[in-house]
Structure formats: C-alpha cells, structure tokens
Amino acid sequence: MADGEVFSKIYDVVRQIPYGKVATYGQVAELAGNKRWARVVGYALHLNPDPEGIPCYRVVNKAGNASSAFAFGGINRQIELLKAEGVQFIDGHVDMEHFRWNRHIF
DNA sequence: CTGGTGACCGCTT
DNA sequence: AAAGCGGCCACCA
Numbered sequence: 013m014a015d016g017e018v019f020s021k022i023y024d025v026v027r028q029i030p031y032g033k034v035a036t037y038g039q040v041a042e043l044a045g046n047k048r049w050a051r052v053v054g055y056a057l058h059l060n061p062d063p064e065g066i067p068c069y070r071v072v073n074k075a076g077n078a079s080s081a082f083a084f085g086g087i088n089r090q091i092e093l094l095k096a097e098g099v100q101f102i103d104g105h106v107d108m109e110h111f112r113w114n115r116h117i118f
Numbered sequence: 119c120t121g122g123t124g125a126c127c128g129c130t131t
Numbered sequence: 132a133a134a135g136c137g138g139c140c141a142c143c144a
Contacts, residue, residue, distance in 0.1 A: 018140060038127045041139090047127060052140040054125040059141085071125080079125035 021045060022056045028115075029070045032097045034106050035113040036074050043115065054079070069093045070113075076105035 021044040028043075029035050041049035057068040069090040072078050078090040091101060100107040 016141080022140095036127085037125075041127075046139070048138045049140070050126040050128085051124070051138075052126090055123095055141065056125095058125055060125095068125085073126065 018044065018049060018052060019056045019059075022049070022053050023062070023066050026057070026066050026068065026071060029067060029113055032099060032111070033113040034070050034072050034076075034094060034099060034108070034111050035115075036108075037071060038074060039113065039115070040071060070097075072106055074108075076102075076108045 022040060025040045025043045026035070037050040037053045038047055041047050041053045044053070053071070057066070057071055060066060060068050069078070078087050080087060091104075094106065095101065099111045106112075
C-alpha cells in the first residue's frame, strides 16, 4: 500500500485519541508526521472509511469548532457526541484549554 | 493526462 | 503587533 501511507498514519493517530478528549487537525497532522498535512487530515476524515473505528467527531479545528460539512446527521450531532463524553463547550466551541488532547510529539 | 479543490495550520513579511 | 500566503495528500471532472 504505497498510496495512502500518510492517510494510514492520520487514521492511526485519530484512533489514538482518548475518550473525553478532542484533537485538532493540525495536531493530528503533526503527530502523523508533518503539520502541513492538516488539510490532508480534513480530507482523510472526509473519506471517513471507518466511522466506527475512526472517531472523526473528536477532531475539531483550532478554533474548537466542528466542521460545517460534518456528515453524521448534522453538526449538532458531533457536539452532542462530544458532550456525551464529558467535553465542555463554550459559546458553541470546545474548551480547548482543558479538553484538547494533551499528547506530546515523539 | 492535467488542473483544481478540500472538514486546515503555521510561517513569513 | 497583524495580515496574507503557501503547502501537503488524494479524488473528481
């Protein structure tokens, strides 16, 4: 599988996101290898080949706001799922100050 | 086959 | 300090 090596890493990183935490596209991209892949991360999640194994709803932009193109039944659905995990929201955006996945880069 | 886009972010000036 | 631009991957027309 020479094609999709980056995608595989992105999916792997997203799967490593713990329960009750959220990660940003840039952070996932950075953990995947390069920060510039943030855009690729968005596309990778857009494909979302395994929504059950890849909690793309735990991935939000740096602003802490969910993507407007969320396709899980509505943008609200993602917020509801995150709230169900205990993630706090401030004025409609995630409290990145305390719920951002604090993971250090290898 | 080529061009352009997309759920984004960091860096440079 | 603020604003603007580019960049990487894969898929569609």
